[in-house]
Amino acid sequence: MHMKQTCRSSARMLTVGTLLMALLAGASMPGRAVAAEAGKTAGQKPVSRFTQVEAGTFYSLALRNDGSVWTWGRNLWSELGIQEHMTVTSIAAPVRLAGLDEIVSIATNGGGYQLAAKADGSVWEWGRSLQSVKQGIRPRQVAGINGVAAVEAGATSGFAVKRDGTLWAWPREGSAAAANASNGPARAAGISGVVQLTSYGDLAAAVTKEGAVWLWHASASEAAFQPLKPIRVTGLPKIKQVALLWDTAYGIDENGRTWSWSWTYGGVKGSYSVNAIKQIGQPKKIQAVMKMKEVKAGDGYALFVTSSGEVWTNSQTQPGKLVKRSGLPAASSAAAGGYHGLALDASGRIWGWGADKWYEIGTPPTSPDGMIYKPVQVEREINLTANGKRLESIFPAVQRGRSILVPLRDTAAVVGAVFKTVNNYEGQFMIIEYKGNTAELGWNKAKLVVDGKAMEIDYPTGAWSGVTMVPCSLLKQLGVSISWDGASRTVSISG
Known part of the structure; x- marks a missing residue:
């Protein structure tokens, strides 16, 4: 039995398809030297640029092509991983995290806990501790898990795709299950060839190289770490990427069309215990005109990136309708925070909009109410x-x-x-x-x-x-x- 998470955790999507497909084909893991070549032209030094951006509730983080990780925004609950004992409540511009090098993918659960996969296959964690909001975790290696290509951070668990395409989970530090030394990493039975991973709370969604979508619940909120049996989502075409939002999932098929379906937990009536994952109805195509390449989910909304680099979001007044986010250059990727959004442009620079009272956009607010209504560029890292x-x-x-x-x-x-x-x-x-x-x-x-x-x-x-x-x-x-x-x-x- 597993405790259902009532608070928001992760709605992050990690685009790892190209990397994981290469690994499944037998390629070696790209390291720091390979990553540093991005943005380099003949006879020139490598140009620094960000390759991945993620957003949480009042904070942000990004991965650079030299394998370094940068973070900014609120640190009131030790979200940023810069201190073991919180004395600084916010950071107003990107600062490089100490102890993290040769990183190939990053993830956040949206609530202050982060994971990263290193080029050597190890997993690293930092940020908010489950034991105390004033006690932070500075970057450190997660024991017992290796050979990892990509990660996702859950509410009480960590998720990873290994280089062989298998999906794994383990109890997060400070969780009830972590106190039991016998609760080591567990593999999702029947799932292989994973090329993309996302999570919400302690529910993971994985896309395989065949385009199948699987849901897997792995909670560490009780003493026994017993992940549930995965279920395969039915009624979908070949999917290349998914995102989870509350009880709704979004998927983008191989033709760039967007699909949506619902899921729920099965359990004992009147309690939060979970004993099954259930799909509700059949998936529906929600957008048949624009060709999408990515979807990211935040708190109550999602960001969609088209093949031409436009960013669209759910309408707050007209359910089912998408609204374009104007004022942005062509985006290669996006991130949906609790109350702010970020977009990564083709040159590797980050743009942000929305709430900025904690400097989660990485630059001072442009409005007296602590908001940034028109997208601005995040402070350049140094x-x-x-x-x-x-x-x-x-x-x-x-x-x-x-x-x-x-x-x-x-x-x-x-x-x-x-x-x-x-x-x-x-x-x-x-x-x-x-x-x-x-x-x-x-x-x-x-x-x-x-x-x-x-x-x-x-x-x-x-x-x-x-x-x-x-x-x-x-x-x-x-x-x-x-x-x-x-x-x-x-x-x-x-x-």
């Missing part, structure tokens, strides 16, 4: 290195015009500079000492004094995600060596 090593700060660097702003305290620490704040009758100002040079600067000002001499900097100091940010030009004035690589979007600091 790598930070110091003395040849990655600077692993939980705060992002940001670009303003031609200026790069970096978190002062973390940057000063790695180059050996001393940073302190001083209050006097004129207000608060900062003092930075580096190799015999001393700089004094006021808050939110573009002027500083270095060893008594007034100088201009190209952008004012200020706050971002609650920390002091300064332009790289200030550090240069002190004698710190700074360089910029536009292809990898990396600021290199040495001192």
Whole structure:
């Protein structure tokens, strides 16, 4: 018996068809070097670009072609995986997650828990813990599961497609079933050749290379981890991709047409226990004109991406009708968050719209009510290195015009500079000492004094995600060596 999840979990779709089909055909697993070739032309360095984007409730994450993972938005419940004990409630721009490299796929359950598959077949987890909302999980490997090509994050379970096309599930950290060491990963009986995977709560939907769709429930909310028998959805043509939304599923067939059907749980009346999955009626074609290439499901709505890159969503006032999301470039993929949407364009840049009070769109709101009504581009990601090593700060660097702003305290620490704040009758100002040079600067000002001499900097100091940010030009004035690589979007600091 399994406890039915009453809260929203995952409605994410992970497009892994090309990767999984290649693996099933006997190809080797692509690693970081392969991924880094994306966006590269002859004689040029690889150009950094995002290849996958996912959205949860008030937060977002994305995978870059160098195998790195970036995240932003709310961290009130430790969703982002940047701290074990939450002290920072939000991050306003993409920040690179420490400890995650050579990643080939990412997933979120929408409620703050994330999974990733690495090029070596291992699985990694981070984000919100089931034990405490103030206790976060920094990226760490999930024991007992390997040989994985793609993942999906459930409410109490994790799901994975292995390189051989089989479907697996295991109890999530902190769940009732995880306390029992005998509850290891379980395989979905009778399912093979999986090329696409999605989940909602603890229900997974898998598409096989033959175009069949299977539903599989695997809850870890009770001491015994006993996934239910999978069921095959009947009445569908050959499907290439699916998404789950509450009690509704969407599928896109090989001709780009969209189908919908309903499902429910069987159980004991008056309780939340689940003992079966049931299909309700037969699938119906809901859109016969536009050719779709992807569907993503969020809380109460879905996003559809056409073959030409248009993004459409369910009408809130006219059930069954789709409404176009205007103001976007041609999209290659999309992500449906709780209250915001994201789109990935052909160049690998991310666009967002909707709620932004927690910076889940990755840039400040454009409206006083904390909303972004017209799609805007998410802040561009910036790598930070110091003395040849990655600077692993939980705060992002940001670009303003031609200026790069970096978190002062973390940057000063790695180059050996001393940073302190001083209050006097004129207000608060900062003092930075580096190799015999001393700089004094006021808050939110573009002027500083270095060893008594007034100088201009190209952008004012200020706050971002609650920390002091300064332009790289200030550090240069002190004698710190700074360089910029536009292809990898990396600021290199040495001192």
